[in-house]
Amino acid sequence: MVTEQTTRGPIDRISGALHHRPRLRLALLLGLPLLWLVGVYGGSLLALLSQSFFSIDDFSGTIDRTLTLDTWGDLFTDSNISIAIRTTVMATAVTIAAAIVAFPIAYYAVRFAGRRLRAVFFVLILIPLWSSYLVRVYSWKLILAREGILFWFVDKLGLNFLLDAALSAPGIGGPSLSASALGQFIVFVYIWLPYMILPVHAALERVPTSYLEASADLGARPLQTFRTVIWPLAIPGIAAGSIFTFSLTLGDYIIPTIIGDSTPFVGLAIYSYQGVAGNLPLAAAFTFFPIVIMGVYLYVARRVGAFEAL
Amino acid sequence: MKRRHLGLRLSTWAVLLFLHIPIAIVGLYAFTTESSAFTFPPPGLTLEWFGIAWDNGDVRGALSLSLRVAATATVIALILGTMAAAAVWRRRFFGREAVSLFVVLPIALPGIVTGIALRSAISLGRIPFSFWTIVIGHATFAVAIAYNNVAARMRRTSHSLLEASADLGANGWQTFRHVLLPQIRPALIAGGMLAFALSFDEIIVTTFTAGNQQTLPIWIFSSLVRPRQRPITNVVALFVVALTIIPIVLATRLTRNTEGTSG
Numbered sequence: 408m409v410t411e412q413t414t415r416g417p418i419d420r421i422s423g424a425l426h427h428r429p430r431l432r433l434a435l436l437l438g439l440p441l442l443w444l445v446g447v448y449g450g451s452l453l454a455l456l457s458q459s460f461f462s463i464d465d466f467s468g469t470i471d472r473t474l475t476l477d478t479w480g481d482l483f484t485d486s487n488i489s490i491a492i493r494t495t496v497m498a499t500a501v502t503i504a505a506a507i508v509a510f511p512i513a514y515y516a517v518r519f520a521g522r523r524l525r526a527v528f529f530v531l532i533l534i535p536l537w538s539s540y541l542v543r544v545y546s547w548k549l550i551l552a553r554e555g556i557l558f559w560f561v562d563k564l565g566l567n568f569l570l571d572a573a574l575s576a577p578g579i580g581g582p583s584l585s586a587s588a589l590g591q592f593i594v595f596v597y598i599w600l601p602y603m604i605l606p607v608h609a610a611l612e613r614v615p616t617s618y619l620e621a622s623a624d625l626g627a628r629p630l631q632t633f634r635t636v637i638w639p640l641a642i643p644g645i646a647a648g649s650i651f652t653f654s655l656t657l658g659d660y661i662i663p664t665i666i667g668d669s670t671p672f673v674g675l676a677i678y679s680y681q682g683v684a685g686n687l688p689l690a691a692a693f694t695f696f697p698i699v700i701m702g703v704y705l706y707v708a709r710r711v712g713a714f715e716a717l
Numbered sequence: 718m719k720r721r722h723l724g725l726r727l728s729t730w731a732v733l734l735f736l737h738i739p740i741a742i743v744g745l746y747a748f749t750t751e752s753s754a755f756t757f758p759p760p761g762l763t764l765e766w767f768g769i770a771w772d773n774g775d776v777r778g779a780l781s782l783s784l785r786v787a788a789t790a791t792v793i794a795l796i797l798g799t800m801a802a803a804a805v806w807r808r809r810f811f812g813r814e815a816v817s818l819f820v821v822l823p824i825a826l827p828g829i830v831t832g833i834a835l836r837s838a839i840s841l842g843r844i845p846f847s848f849w850t851i852v853i854g855h856a857t858f859a860v861a862i863a864y865n866n867v868a869a870r871m872r873r874t875s876h877s878l879l880e881a882s883a884d885l886g887a888n889g890w891q892t893f894r895h896v897l898l899p900q901i902r903p904a905l906i907a908g909g910m911l912a913f914a915l916s917f918d919e920i921i922v923t924t925f926t927a928g929n930q931q932t933l934p935i936w937i938f939s940s941l942v943r944p945r946q947r948p949i950t951n952v953v954a955l956f957v958v959a960l961t962i963i964p965i966v967l968a969t970r971l972t973r974n975t976e977g978t979s980g
Binding site for chain 2: 416418419421422425433436437439440441443444445447448449450451452454455457458470508509511512514515516519528529530531532533534535537538539540541542543545546547548549550552554555556559597600601650654655657658659660661664665674677678681682687690691694697698701705
């Protein structure tokens with residue numbers, strides 16, 4: 408069929424011209440997004456860097472814009488370094504716990520659940536992932552409160568002594584679960600768990616059934632198959648999930664504000680330097696910690712193949 | 718066979734309960750008659766807080782601001798994300814990898830870094846806080862969401878469709894309108910819904926770009942830090958959960974259905 412091209416409008420001429428100039432077409436497509444990303448986001452990152460070379464005037468509390476290394480000198484104090492270490496420990500613990508909790512559900516969904524059940528699982532995991540983060544943190548304030556459901560439940564079961572033992576443990580305890588490091592840890596794991604389940608699920612889904620059959624045919628027991636076939640293929644998925652759980656724990660300041668014993672975390676320190684203290688230069692310099700820790704983490708994760716599993 | 722995996726089944730359902738009980742708790746507490754503590758079980762149930770929350774001017778103002786910000790950021794993200802995805806689609810050019818890395822950087826770095834970075838730029842440029850400073854913060858990560866969705870869809874769309882369209886005499890706009898757009902529409906709708914839900918819920922970045930303005934998450938956060946009007950907070954929490962779940966369930970249904978039909 409021949410199209411009736413009686414007139415060629417301006418759009419035809421423009422698109423014809425663009426067709427013969429792929430570079431111009433590329434520039435037009437990329438121009439606006441790049442301008443946005445490089446201009447707004449890249450520019451902000453540069454502003455962040457330059458801000459860290461400013462300092463705060465102790466008397467007036469205003470930002471002094473002469474370049475100095477004073478703020479960086481204030482950054483590497485013992486207390487700030489211990490904040491970074493404590494945050495890294497928490498992020499590591501949360502990541503490991505999330506991997507342990509996520510693996511069985513992902514494994515069950517892939518290996519044993521039928522098509523319908525698998526679709527149901529998928530939605531049931533997505534709902535907590537996408538339903539309001541802030542409200543889910545809040546829900547734990549309701550759950551962990553002294554008069555709340557968890558204490559009520561523990562009381563009904565007569566397990567008070569267990570809870571009291573956990574709360575009186577040094578380092579993780581506190582006056583109540585909602586004011587303890589233990590409670591904080593539970594909430595972190597809860598909030599970021601779906602970010603671990605989905606990549607592990609995706610990695611397990613890519614293990615061909617024929618591998619498992621081959622392994623069984625060659626005489627491997629189920630546990631052997633798991634250890635030598637399934638587990639190595641699941642590691643990239645766990646590594647991919649851990650990027651989320653680790654990075655999100657590292658930068659979070661909402662959970663430490665609402666739940667826990669108010670010991671500072673990296674995110675909380677940045678937040679309060681910026682807000683309460685009004686020391687934007689130190690807050691900017693403080694982002695050095697999460698950026699460097701994440702950089703190291705991403706480098707390691709890449710080596711174990713996390714990016715192929717994202 | 719089934720008995721063998723009893724432990725696995727139990728732990729699976731336990732994890733699902735762990736994920737969903739807190740959301741159910743939020744639903745329950747919106748109806749409690751108690752106004753100052755979190756007693757379980759609630760001493761009584763009532764609907765009165767819904768009316769009181771609806772009449773609260775702060776809540777309505779915050780809700781309206783959040784909806785306007787999310788809508789604006791989503792539109793910007795869809796336009797810029799689609800353009801970036803189209804640019805890197807089936808093309809090799811210098812800096813292509815850098816472009817795709819840079820687009821996802823805002824979601825790879827911890828949110829607080831993005832937040833402080835934008836706050837630094839605002840301070841450096843002496844830009845007054847406004848509706849648009851919030852929108853810019855949200856659009857930076859929303860672009861990444863839109864880009865990811867559209868780029869994934871385009872990877873599964875054959876380039877020869879466009880060549881066929883051009884051979885049949887369609888101009889660039891017609892090809893986009895009648896060939897490419899129908900192909901990527903599900904990705905646009907799903908990406909748009911995700912971007913909207915994320916923006917509506919965002920607090921980490923917003924804190925640094927909002928100044929004195931209150932979005933709904935900022936209102937919730939401030940009423941958690943300084944507990945006041947607990948019943949209203951409970952109702953708002955339930956409302957926000959409902960409002961974010963509905964688009965997500967729709968979006969997953971949408972992408973699944975189209976994947977089924979297009980193979």
